[in-house]
Amino acid sequence: MIRSTVAVRSIVLGIGLLGLALAIPLNRGQAGPDATSAERKPAVLRGDSDVVTRVGNDSCLARGCHGAVGPSDPTTGHFYFKGGEASTWRTFDPHARAYEVLLNSRSVKIGERLKVEMKGQKPHRAKLCLDCHSPGLDVKLEEERDHAAVAVGAGVDCEACHGNASRWLAPHVSATWPQSTDKTSSDLKASYGFKPILALEERAKLCVSCHVGDPTKQVNHDLIAAGHPRLLFELDSSLSALPRHWQEPHEKPNATVGPTDFHAKAWAVGQVVTTEALLDLLKMRSQAASQGTAPWPEFAEYDCFACHHNLATPSWRQAVPSGRTPGSLPWGSWNLSSVKALGQISSNAKVTDKPFPLDVLMAEMSQPTPDTSKVSRLADTASVWVKSLRDSGKLASMDVKRVESLILALRNPAAKPENWDEAVARMLGLVSLSKAQVDLGGQPIGQDLSREIESLKRSLQFPSGFDSPKVFQP
Ligand code: HEC
Ligand code: HEC
Ligand code: HEC
Ligand code: HEC
Structure with missing residues (x-):
């Protein structure tokens, strides 16, 4: 542990x-x-x-x-x-x-x-x-x-x-050399x-190529077990954590962009691009596994604490509200819940699509030995769904209404975090979205929302003695 x-x-x-x-x-x-x-x-x-x-x-x-x-x-x-x-x-x-x-x-x-x-x-x-x-x-x-x-x-x-x-x-x-940032330049x-x-989508693709991996480079469970940190990426908090050597367009002295939806957009674009990268990796891994050149299933894609935790009875892990069979492998815990929330504000990528491609893929990946060729196919279908989310135009600009519906979708009691990953993802999403809500001139963050963020932060801390985050400052 x-x-x-x-x-x-x-x-x-x-x-x-x-x-x-x-x-x-x-x-x-x-x-x-x-x-x-x-x-x-x-x-x-x-x-x-x-x-x-x-x-x-x-x-x-x-x-x-x-x-x-x-x-x-x-x-x-x-x-x-x-x-x-x-x-x-x-x-x-x-x-x-x-x-x-x-x-x-x-x-x-x-x-x-x-x-x-x-x-x-x-x-x-x-x-x-x-x-x-x-x-x-x-x-x-x-x-x-x-x-x-x-x-x-x-x-x-x-x-x-x-x-x-x-x-x-x-x-x-x-x-x-053009100084302007328009498309022609x-x-x-x-x-x-x-x-x-400069565009967040292109930027996210750059970051995820190393922070998630791509078909040419990756950090898998072999590297992690050998001592490499696990790779988890969220664009908005990563940009905040970097000592930036640049100004975003809204920070420039001659800025023409007004109240900004930057944090909401960075969060949303980051989720979508990260998910696409994870699906590309999954496809590559399933194909390599079918040729016997990669471990399968790849443990780095699951909730770590499903396997690495102390056994206790009773345990909150035994209550699995989503209906997943107890003991099955929880795949995609890092960002599926967030892209599903995004699906709720999109018109052409619906979470109500039946069958819902991400759920079908998750069900296959929860099997002890997922079928590699099926997974490769399902990853393609899921990618198409995620791409339609990106193309829907809803991520290009966010107004207060959209940000508020996203906050509601993330806080949906039916989507309660089931594990550490989901809780971090939800906390980071709520932090970015509530910043945007204020920047856009919406309601100031309500007491119950800031209480929820605080309580998520507390629940994510590890006891001292662990080589883990002790304080959370997203
Ligand atoms: C070529 C690969 C590569 C690219 C591209 C890249 N990074 Fe990194 N990043 C790394 C590596 C490797 C480290 C670890 C460096 C270290 O520990 O000193 C790192 C570290 C970081 C850290 C510090 C992490 C921590 O927990 O201490 C942040 C934040 C970060 N990167 C954000 C970004 C963002 C945002 C982008 C895109 C704008 C980006 N990175 C693009 C490879 C990359
Ligand atoms: C797919 C890209 C990728 C590959 C491949 C990779 N790393 Fe990393 N590595 C990262 C990133 C990104 C970070 C920063 C992680 C973070 O803190 O979020 C990192 C962090 C680290 C750290 C922790 C750094 C610190 O400041 O504490 C070490 C050590 C490390 N890598 C060593 C290695 C070694 C050794 C290899 C080869 C066996 C390797 N890495 C391969 C991307 C990669
Ligand atoms: C981890 C990725 C990364 C690395 C490494 C990096 N940059 Fe950047 N840089 C960015 C991003 C992202 C932006 C913001 C988007 C833009 O302005 O194109 C940026 C913006 C800039 C800008 C425009 C600043 C402004 O706002 O006026 C300059 C100049 C620049 N970088 C120079 C450099 C130089 C010089 C180095 C090497 C010493 C460097 N960058 C290394 C990611 C990086
Ligand atoms: C499906 C089960 C499973 C999942 C999921 C899993 N691991 Fe492991 N992990 C193992 C097994 C089995 C070993 C080998 C244990 C041994 O050698 O005693 C191992 C070993 C390790 C080790 C080295 C030995 C140790 O116990 O410290 C680390 C570190 C590790 N895993 C981290 C992770 C991280 C981080 C994740 C999530 C990204 C993860 N694991 C997901 C099963 C899993």
């Missing part, structure tokens, strides 16, 4: 992020500028090439570019200042130390336990880990240079999120390989 909670320790809530961020020294090792800039120059000049390649962080970190030193003040949560984006990233952002993490003792232990899967490689050299922790690192180059255990990787760096820069580096400092920038991540 104790170790199972290791994995949920650092979930979306970003607990302790500030303390962690503050511990990052200013002069952490980056790729050595002298050795690398000469090799990288040709790539910069290849402005017209069709091949988009990495340029490396050094190009962004200069003081006159994004590396200005300025008035970040973590005590007030004020991290953004123009021209200082790279300084904020380097000093405060956990992504800047994602490579160094692979050298710490926890990673070394994970590596030892997964010796076979890692083919004898150390975590900081293994594709399995680098794909998420330092996607730009050229392992071959590093080995040639024999950089034994020096922190040379840049972690999750500028290009990991903004796109490889060989084609956009030169144009983006020219006067003709962002299409133009995208044609240079610059990722359009």
Whole structure:
């Protein structure tokens, strides 16, 4: 039990992020500028090439570019200042130390336990880990240079999120680079390989590629059992937890957008995109399992506490209100309840559809040995349903009425949380939606809602001695 909670320790809530961020020294090792800039120059000049390649962080970190030193003040949560984006990233952002993490003792232990899967490689050299922790690192180059255990990787760096820069580096400092954020401008920038991540949907897809996984990279129960934290993602709280080096459109000094539905939209878009990513992963896993190359069913997709808990009689776990057979595997506990709530405000993706694709899939996944080809098919059908939710246009803008109906849907007594995952998901949803309700000029949060959020928070805490969240500050 104790170790199972290791994995949920650092979930979306970003607990302790500030303390962690503050511990990052200013002069952490980056790729050595002298050795690398000469090799990288040709790539910069290849402005017209069709091949988009990495340029490396050094190009962004200069003081006159994004590396200005300025008035970040973590005590007030004020991290953004123009021209200082790279300084904020380097000093405060956990992504800047994602490579160094692979050298710490926890990673070394994970590596030892997964010796076979890692083919004898150390975590900081293994594709399995680098794909998420330092996607730009050229392992071959590093080995040639024999950089034994020096922190040379840049972690999750500028290009990991903004796109490889060989084609956009030169144009983006020219006067003709569009400053506006309309569709034509962002299409133009995208044609240079610059990722359009201002729109929440595109941004969510970027985050979930590492924070949920995709068919090319994942954190499964093998990695978790070896010591990796469990991956749980919720967009709005993750954005709040990051020391952001940018301003959202409504935060800009010349903002034209008024009272904002940002938190509601970020929550809703995040739920939908996360669910799509989970379904893609499920499909990939079911196909790999049918070829005998992956464990099945994949335990990381179920409620952890279904298997990792102390046995007690009587236990609240024995009361399963949804009618699931006691003892069956609770799949999809992380976000199904939230997407179902979203279905209630959508006109073309109905939760009343019979049979309801997510329930059919859940029923199959609750079997001791789900049928892999059936699951693959059902995941496709469920994806179509979730996509229709995204396309319904209801997520594009939220008014007070929609936000209030979502709060009601989440608080529906018939959808009472059945486990820890559902309770966290519900709490995060209620927090984001109630922020939006206030921002949109709706009713101030009622006492009963804030009482419910507080009581959810309390119920989610673990006793001391557990390597788990002790306080919740979404
Ligand atoms: C699918 C992407 C992905 C893969 C693959 C992956 N990680 Fe991670 N890792 C993450 C994310 C995301 C986090 C942050 C989790 C959180 O706190 O929410 C993380 C966190 C960690 C942490 C905890 C860091 C801390 O600050 O406490 C360690 C240690 C770690 N990873 C090591 C590894 C090792 C070793 C491997 C390879 C065996 C690996 N990771 C593979 C995405 C990944
Ligand atoms: C984890 C992903 C991530 C990483 C890593 C990252 N960024 Fe960003 N960045 C974003 C997002 C999301 C935005 C907001 C959307 C936008 O403005 O396109 C943003 C916005 C920006 C902006 C616009 C700021 C504003 O509001 O005026 C600049 C400039 C920028 N980033 C530079 C950098 C630099 C330089 C680095 C590397 C040191 C970097 N970013 C690393 C995700 C990232
Ligand atoms: C290339 C992979 C990658 C991408 C893309 C990415 N992240 Fe991360 N993220 C990581 C890894 C790896 C860590 C763990 C780093 C560490 O422990 O120092 C992490 C850590 C975090 C943390 C701190 C988690 C914790 O519990 O301490 C937050 C918050 C976060 N990411 C949010 C985001 C958001 C929001 C986006 C999208 C804008 C994003 N990330 C995009 C890989 C990624
Ligand atoms: C279907 C049952 C099942 C589910 C669901 C499950 N696990 Fe496990 N887990 C196991 C088994 C079996 C072992 C191996 C126990 C042993 O070796 O003694 C294990 C081992 C582990 C270990 C290492 C050993 C230990 O007990 O500390 C960790 C950590 C862990 N699981 C975390 C998780 C997390 C986090 C989740 C949810 C994402 C999860 N597990 C979901 C069955 C499950």
